[in-house]
Amino acid sequence: MSSAVDLIIFGTRGDLSRRKLFPALYQLDRAGLLEDGVRIAGLARDDISNDEFAADIEQTLREAFSEANIDDESCERFCARLQYLYVDFAQPDQYSAIKQWLASDRIAIYYLATPPSLFGMISEHLAGAGCITHDSRIVLEKPIGHDLASSRQVNDAVASCFDECNIYRIDHYLGKETVQNLLALRFANRMINSQWDNSCVDHVQITAAETVGIEGRWSYYDKVGQLRDMIQNHVLQLLCMVAMEPPNSLRADEIRAEKVKILRALSPITAATVAEQAVRGQYTAGWVNGTPVVGYLDEEGSESDSSNTETFVALKAYIDNWRWAGVPFYLRTGKRMESKVTEVVITYKDPPHAIFPENEYVACNRLIIRLQPNEGIELEMLSKKQSLKERMSLEKRHLNLDFFDSSGESRIADAYERLFLEVINGDQWLFVSREEIEASWSWCDALLDAWKEKGVGVSGYSAGSWGPSKAEMLIEKDQCTWHRS
Ligand SMILES: NC(=O)C1=CN([C@@H]2O[C@H](COP(=O)(O)OP(=O)(O)OC[C@H]3O[C@@H](n4cnc5c(N)ncnc54)[C@H](OP(=O)(O)O)[C@@H]3O)[C@@H](O)[C@H]2O)C=CC1
Numbered sequence: 001m002s003s004a005v006d007l008i009i010f011g012t013r014g015d016l017s018r019r020k021l022f023p024a025l026y027q028l029d030r031a032g033l034l035e036d037g038v039r040i041a042g043l044a045r046d047d048i049s050n051d052e053f054a055a056d057i058e059q060t061l062r063e064a065f066s067e068a069n070i071d072d073e074s075c076e077r078f079c080a081r082l083q084y085l086y087v088d089f090a091q092p093d094q095y096s097a098i099k100q101w102l103a104s105d106r107i108a109i110y111y112l113a114t115p116p117s118l119f120g121m122i123s124e125h126l127a128g129a130g131c132i133t134h135d136s137r138i139v140l141e142k143p144i145g146h147d148l149a150s151s152r153q154v155n156d157a158v159a160s161c162f163d164e165c166n167i168y169r170i171d172h173y174l175g176k177e178t179v180q181n182l183l184a185l186r187f188a189n190r191m192i193n194s195q196w197d198n199s200c201v202d203h204v205q206i207t208a209a210e211t212v213g214i215e216g217r218w219s220y221y222d223k224v225g226q227l228r229d230m231i232q233n234h235v236l237q238l239l240c241m242v243a244m245e246p247p248n249s250l251r252a253d254e255i256r257a258e259k260v261k262i263l264r265a266l267s268p269i270t271a272a273t274v275a276e277q278a279v280r281g282q283y284t285a286g287w288v289n290g291t292p293v294v295g296y297l298d299e300e301g302s303e304s305d306s307s308n309t310e311t312f313v314a315l316k317a318y319i320d321n322w323r324w325a326g327v328p329f330y331l332r333t334g335k336r337m338e339s340k341v342t343e344v345v346i347t348y349k350d351p352p353h354a355i356f357p358e359n360e361y362v363a364c365n366r367l368i369i370r371l372q373p374n375e376g377i378e379l380e381m382l383s384k385k386q387s388l389k390e391r392m393s394l395e396k397r398h399l400n401l402d403f404f405d406s407s408g409e410s411r412i413a414d415a416y417e418r419l420f421l422e423v424i425n426g427d428q429w430l431f432v433s434r435e436e437i438e439a440s441w442s443w444c445d446a447l448l449d450a451w452k453e454k455g456v457g458v459s460g461y462s463a464g465s466w467g468p469s470k471a472e473m474l475i476e477k478d479q480c481t482w483h484r485s
């Protein structure tokens, strides 16, 4: 049940707000999912009027959507919800503008679309200005910290002002329909769940490949790299959704408790194992979708002609628990790869006894869960070839479940639409707990330390490829190959 809420968006003129937050809120409003009374305050330090702000948001929306997905009436209704507040977040005295705007009978939701270094300061100034009540909520964008120690500092600072039950840490992958569908696939289908462990599964692959480069974010990205930008959050969250035990219910605390068990069960990659289990890469110039692109070091904003920051990571991880002991989880993510694909591939073991010719068994059963694009599930199976000439010959066939066709919707909602709805409803099931953040940092820190200790550099790969050849070797030495759609 949604209640009367007000949304207060910090960093309202930034990239995330323009590309994701306002388009998502508009879509919710247009679909009738934003209650009439919901007000939206946009906060920034630009000297503009309310009308200028609303006009700017309207233009942003019109650029974001095709004409079929925007109309004058809903645009006008949405813009009527908007209020611009001039606030420099570093100036505590300016928070009185927020206090004045708040209504006492509504729940305030503070959305921090700002650099994470401001999270603690903003929380403290909100508290100082009397803007926080027992039911005020705060939404934090990733990354929470740079490592375990800094994430604790950020979490401590926010926790001194908000209770954990009111802190919503975003991992936008959890807002994706297809990621939630992993729960349905696993726990609504007994047939699948009974084949989901080390007795049946040979190995698991998780790929999050992007064709984009760093999109003008050099100063952020060069300090961060792909391990912190994608593995620490999105890829490990996917791993949790694939590997966790069935939660007792869909309650947030039950789901999060199962996810954190997986993160804590991840076997650390140490200096002794890092060469075998991890690959770092950095793209050089190449071609993506038929267009020439520059290498990482020549990207816009580049401040140096050398950098040891990885834009690609491939890992072989193990989960030390009863269900997954001995099953490798191959994780792979990179910028400027051949195509945009996020998928989970479960490869099953061969049948225990061969009655068909041996060569027919190669990777016989695979479950491919495509998260983006072309969202859906595909099951690769062996079937008898229809033929009178051959007595018994097998061929690979595919069972396909295409989410887009079956959803009945004309579009798949953006992750931020779902996440806004959940925070408005006060449900944390698609948000990340402090314990999860800390457990995933702890695992990533060990890997970063191992790379540092061993002085592991980045291996070059051409933009538009599937990463450095070492990534192929990482999996091929186990007689497997990366799945290619
Ligand atoms: N963009 C994306 O796709 C994604 C972003 N994120 C996260 O979202 C957050 C925001 O990212 P993004 O939108 O890209 O960042 P931007 O830098 O584009 O936006 C941040 C905004 O915060 C404002 N700001 C900073 N300091 C102050 C201040 N003291 N007073 C008032 N305004 C201030 C900036 O205003 P000014 O211009 O005046 O400096 C800017 O508009 C970050 O945590 C990022 O990691 C996460 C995933 C994806």
Ligand SMILES: O=C1O[C@H](COP(=O)(O)O)[C@@H](O)[C@H](O)[C@H]1O
Pocket (backbone or CB within 6 Å): 210, 212, 229, 230, 342
């Ligand atoms: O959080 C981030 O995610 C995007 C990838 O998101 P997707 O929904 O397009 O798969 C990534 O490009 C960005 O670097 C990272 O910060």
